[in-house]
Structures are given as C-alpha cells and as structure tokens.
Amino acid sequence: MSIQALRGTHDILPPSTDIWRALETYSADLFSSFGYKELRTPIFESTELFQRTIGENTDIVSKEMYTFNDRKNRSITLRPEGTASIARSVIQHKLIQPGQSLKLYYTGPMFRYERPQAGRQRQFHQTGLECLGSSHYMADVEVIQILYRWFSGLGLGDIKIVLNTTGSLSSRPKITETMRQWLTPVKASLCEDCQTRFHKNVLRIYDCKVKSCREIVDTLPGFLELIEGEDLEHFKNVKQGLTALGLPFEVSPKCVRGLDYYTRTIFEIHSTLDQDGQSVLAGGGRYDQLYQDMQNPFAIPAVGFAIGMERVISLLDTQKHHLVISEKPLLAILCPEESDYAANLNLAQTLRSARIRVEMDILGRNLKSQMKWASKIKADFALIQGSTERDQKKCIVKNLNSFETQELNVDQLSQWANQIFK
Numbered sequence: 001m002s003i004q005a006l007r008g009t010h011d012i013l014p015p016s017t018d019i020w021r022a023l024e025t026y027s028a029d030l031f032s033s034f035g036y037k038e039l040r041t042p043i044f045e046s047t048e049l050f051q052r053t054i055g056e057n058t059d060i061v062s063k064e065m066y067t068f069n070d071r072k073n074r075s076i077t078l079r080p081e082g083t084a085s086i087a088r089s090v091i092q093h094k095l096i097q098p099g100q101s102l103k104l105y106y107t108g109p110m111f112r113y114e115r116p117q118a119g120r121q122r123q124f125h126q127t128g129l130e131c132l133g134s135s136h137y138m139a140d141v142e143v144i145q146i147l148y149r150w151f152s153g154l155g156l157g158d159i160k161i162v163l164n165t166t167g168s169l170s171s172r173p174k175i176t177e178t179m180r181q182w183l184t185p186v187k188a189s190l191c192e193d194c195q196t197r198f199h200k201n202v203l204r205i206y207d208c209k210v211k212s213c214r215e216i217v218d219t220l221p222g223f224l225e226l227i228e229g230e231d232l233e234h235f236k237n238v239k240q241g242l243t244a245l246g247l248p249f250e251v252s253p254k255c256v257r258g259l260d261y262y263t264r265t266i267f268e269i270h271s272t273l274d275q276d277g278q279s280v281l282a283g284g285g286r287y288d289q290l291y292q293d294m295q296n297p298f299a300i301p302a303v304g305f306a307i308g309m310e311r312v313i314s315l316l317d318t319q320k321h322h323l324v325i326s327e328k329p330l331l332a333i334l335c336p337e338e339s340d341y342a343a344n345l346n347l348a349q350t351l352r353s354a355r356i357r358v359e360m361d362i363l364g365r366n367l368k369s370q371m372k373w374a375s376k377i378k379a380d381f382a383l384i385q386g387s388t389e390r391d392q393k394k395c396i397v398k399n400l401n402s403f404e405t406q407e408l409n410v411d412q413l414s415q416w417a418n419q420i421f422k
C-alpha cells in the first residue's frame with residue numbers, strides 16, 4: 001500500500017485551504033484591531049517546558065505528549081499548546097518590563113497523542129492570544145470579548161460562554177484541603193488515576209472523564225463554595241463586565257480545564273449544536289503564576305485563549321456556512337497558435353506586475369479547448385492575442401460572464417485591467 005498520512009493527522013487540501021487562509025486573515029485583523037502582535041515560536045521545545053507549565057498530572061503531560069530524544073539524547077516535545085512556548089519566548093527575549101503590558105497572538109499546529117475521532121486529531125491547529133502584564137479584571141473581560149467577537153463575526157451564533165473561577169494560587173491550599181475533606185468518604189470509589197490525583201492534584205478529579213468519578217463529582221459542591229475575598233470580587237467584576245457588554249455567559253461551577261497553570265477566571269466556548277461530543281470550540285483563562293514558575297524575575301499576570309480551528313471549520317461545514325472569501329477576478333490568456341505561447345508569457349507578466357491574477361494554459365490545448373478551460377477555472381475574462389493582434393499591438397478581451405467582447409490597444413491594457421480589477 002502507498003504511504004498514507006499518519007492516524008490523527010490530515011492534509012488540508014484545496015479549496016479548503018482558502019477557508020483556512022481566510023480564517024487566519026480574519027483572526028489577524030480582529031486581534032490586531034485590539035492591539036495584538038503576532039509571535040511565532042518553534043513547534044518543538046524542550047520537554048521540561050511543558051512538564052513545568054502544563055502540569056505533570058494533567059492528561060496532556062502524562063499521556064498525550066509527542067516526546068522523543070534527539071541525536072544528542074535531549075528530551076524534545078512537539079508543542080501540545082501555545083501558551084508555554086509564548087511564555088518561554090517572552091522570558092528569553094525579555095519582551096516585557098515590570099509594570100508594562102504586552103499583547104500577543106499566534107496560530108499554528110499543535111500535537112497531542114489522543115484517540116482520534118471527529119473533532120479530535122493528533123495534529124490540530126489553534127489560533128490564540130495572550131494578554132500579559134495585567135491582573136485587572138478588565139483584561140479578562142476584554143479577552144473574552146475578543147473571543148466572543150471572533151465567533152459572532154463569523155456568524156456562528158449557536159455558541160455559549162461557559163465561565164468559572166478556580167481561585168488564586170494563595171487560596172489553593174485551602175481549596176485543596178476542603179476538596180480532600182469532601183472526597184475522603186468516597187475516595188475508595190475513585191478510579192486509579194484519581195486515587196493519585198487525590199494526593200498530587202485534587203482539582204484534577206473534577207476533570208476526570210471516568211463515569212463513576214463523574215457521578216461522584218456530580219454530588220459535590222462547585223468552586224463557588226470555595227472562593228472568597230479578592231478572588232470572589234474579581235469573579236464578580238468579570239461577570240459584571242461581560243453583562244455590561246451584553247455577552248451571554250453561563251457559570252459552570254465545576255468546570256476545571258485540562259491545564260494546571262490557571263488561576264482565577266477560566267472560560268470555554270461551547271457549541272450549542274451537538275458536534276459529535278466535541279463541543280468545546282475554544283478555551284482559556286487567567287494564569288498569574290506561570291511566569292514566576294518559569295523563573296521570570298518579576299510577576300507577569302496573564303490571561304489568554306486558544307481556538308480549535310478544526311472544530312470551527314467542521315462547525316462551519318455542518319452549518320453550510322460560506323465564508324466570504326474575496327478573491328481577485330481572474331483573467332485567462334488564450335493563445336490561438338503554438339507560437340503565441342512564448343509571446344504571451346510577457347503579456348501575462350506585465351499584467352501580474354500590475355497585481356492581476358492571470359493564468360495561461362500549460363497543456364498545449366487548441367483555442368476551443370482553452371476557451372472551455374477558461375470557463376472551468378472560473379476566469380472572469382479571456383484575453384486572446386494571436387499574431388494578427390500582436391502585429392497591430394492589440395488584443396481581444398471577452399467578458400466570460402456577460403460574453404461582451406472588446407478590442408484593446410496593448411498599451412491601454414494595464415489601465416483597463418486596473419479599472420476592472422480594482
């Protein structure tokens with residue numbers, strides 16, 4: 001059998017690539033309208049980076065990373081997400097000084113060894129952003145606003161914002177202790193992983209996918225019972241900010257996310273249409289401790305999100321949603337005789353230099369077949385120049401939508417094209 005793409009990976013073929021490019025441009029435009037700049041990081045990093053930031057007891061680090069030793073026996077991991085790499089880069093290049101803020105966005109492939117199914121791949125793509133330097137609730141509100149606008153701007157209205165808070169790091173010992181007390185009577189019924197989580201990272205039990213653990217968690221109180229003081233105040237302010245903006249959200253007090261670095265606000269965007277169980281289209285939250293955990297000399301509070309692009313594209317597909325992909329009109333240059341090809345190459349070049357999209361036949365078709373080909377590639381105009389027209393420095397232009405034909409002087413061509421194609 002011929003070589004196939006690996007399980008959980010996909011080729012993105014044309015014309016789908018047009019949708020991907022349109023979404024990338026759309027994201028870049030929206031994010032930059034809020035002052036974000038793009039940062040590109042490598043797709044592999046030292047394994048330690050993800051172990052230290054995402055958390056040893058998370059599914060991502062304990063089960064899903066693509067980790068290998070390179071030729072010098074260093075442990076390398078294909079990035080499972082973008083936040084840790086952005087933090088590494090910001091610290092390495094000293095991109096932010098104390099008291100400043102920094103707004104960054106990114107897009108690209110991520111890798112997780114998960115069981116492939118609809119909406120879950122081993123190589124998938126995220127576009128996301130990170131707002132650094134502010135611990136103010138306004139940063140949370142603005143980041144959630146951008147995320148919501150990203151979806152609503154695409155006409156994807158069947159979504160909801162799911163919101164929760166898991167408290168700041170200083171309140172964690174108390175939260176952890178209370179959770180252990182709640183769970184102690186039912187500890188023996190927890191799955192094997194949760195037995196370990198009970199001691200190492202009790203919050204993760206709320207994220208367990210095993211049915212019996214889910215049933216136990218269903219009987220327990222949520223985080224709002226455990227949050228107090230400034231943490232509660234922060235959460236109230238975020239909710240008020242979202243309400244003032246008219247953004248619909250739902251508080252889900254037992255929501256924890258699959259990464260350990262979050263403190264205070266966490267949020268997800270869910271599709272309200274069933275998407276084969278993969279309804280979480282995007283997720284994010286505040287992470288005020290990550291930069292210090294990575295030995296940055298000063299605190300950099302932060303909040304951000306990442307959108308799962310495959311899930312969004314599949315939702316657009318199921319909704320038969322047509323993105324408006326603005327493509328410049330296309331002009332096909334037709335050659336009546338074999339000898340016209342070389343001469344018309346220059347004509348094509350002149351038009352392309354005037355930023356016009358031009359195609360020429362490369363299969364040596366006769367004129368009639370070239371005309372059919374021009375319709376097939378959905379050219380808007382056919383330009384014909386044979387030796388007679390060339391001698392007279394003229395060409396014939398046919399509008400393939402209205403079928404009007406006109407004769408033009410070659411020196412007027414760029415001007416004509418600029419008017420038509422602007």
Ligand code: HAM
Nearest residue numbers: 081083120121124280281282283284285304305306308
């Ligand atoms: P995450 O929730 O792990 O967050 O991933 C964000 C989104 O990526 C998910 O909501 C989902 O749509 C998509 N996704 C995750 N895994 C897969 C997969 N195997 N196949 C397809 N799509 C997937 C993060 O990655 C955080 N770094 C987000 C963040 C940024 N938090 C703060 N800043």
